[in-house]
Amino acid sequence: MIELYYWTTPNGHKITIFLxxxxxxxxxxxxxxxxxxxFKPEFLKISPNNRIPAIIDNEPVNGGxxxxxxxxGAILLYLAEKTGKLIPQDIRGRVQVLEWLFWQMAGLGPMAGQNHHFNAYAPEKIEYAINRYVKETGRLYAVLNKQLAEREFVAGDYSIADIATYPWIVPYERQSQNLDDFPNLKRWFETIKARPATxxxxxxxxxxxxQPLDPEKSRDLLFNQSANTVQR
Incomplete structure (x- = not known):
């Protein structure tokens, strides 16, 4: 049994889709x-960066x-290796999946996240920041659209690379993007959206x-962390 520490964010959705x-x-x-x-101590024991998701695998492959x-990303890779599913077994296919997994982790996720922040959560509208992240999100959409021009899924067969990427495209309107501008990406998006597991x-x-939370308190918890948050 996998214990999934989860909330309803793009990164959380990755793991429920895989499972x-x-x-x-x-x-x-x-x-x-x-x-x-x-910030609860029991959660920090398994996720020291105070971010979801995290898992406990109570039945590791080799026991113990x-x-x-x-x-x-680490969770997706761990679970793919545990099950032998949604990651190629040949080295070339595996490398391609890992490339696109890391592309999402290092590029699409952080850039779209900043897009969300400055568009929806920042207490003041900073035009430079909004334009910066909307344009970079669009650039990454174009990279993905180009990659999907001659293949059904990001790295060939459906894999953890697709699962990692899809939840970050779901809020495309919030990111000031239009999927009609990216027809290959749109076709891919609709295909994954219709999968029963998704x-x-x-x-x-x-x-x-x-129940609705206090928006000011939630904003402070989510966006006003510092070194003192970790050290206290």
């Missing part, structure tokens, strides 16, 4: 990041003590909706 795709038994342990659950993993994963997210 639903492969049929690996798991239980969700909600970590409400708007309420500060990510449970294994904890934090960071969504549908089930997002239904799990809907089930976790809670």
């Amino acid at each position: 639903e795709e492969v049929g690996l038994p798991y239980t969700i342990i909600p970590v409400n990041i708007g309420a500060g659950d990510q 003590e449970p294994i904890t993993v934090f960071e969504s 549908i089930r994963a997002y239904e799990k997210a809907e089930a976790l909706k809670t």
Whole structure:
């Protein structure tokens, strides 16, 4: 059984999509990041960066003590290797999947995240920052669109590279992007959106909706962290 420490963010959706795709038994342990659950000592033991998602694998392949993993890309890679699914076994295919997994982790996720922040959460509208991240998000969409011109999925067959990327495209309107400008990406997006595992994963997210939180308190918890947050 996999224990999934989860909240309804793009990085959280990556793991529920994977687990639903492969049929690996798991239980969700909600970590409400708007309420500060990510700072609880029991969560920090498995995710020292106070970010979701994180997992505990109580049945590692080789037995022994449970294994904890934090960071969504590391979790996807760990689970793919554990199950032997959604990652190629040949070296060339594996390298290509890892390239695009790291592309999402280092590029699309952080840039789209800053796009979200300056467009939706920043207390003041900074035109330079908004333009910077909207344009960079668009550039990354164009890179993905070009990659998908001659292949159904990002690295050939459906893989953890697609699973990592899809949730960051879901809020495309919030990122000031139009999928009609990227026809190959749009075709790919609609294909993954219709997969039964994707549908089930997002239904799990809907089930976790809670009462509205204090927006000022949530903003402070999410965006005003510093070294003191970690050291206290």
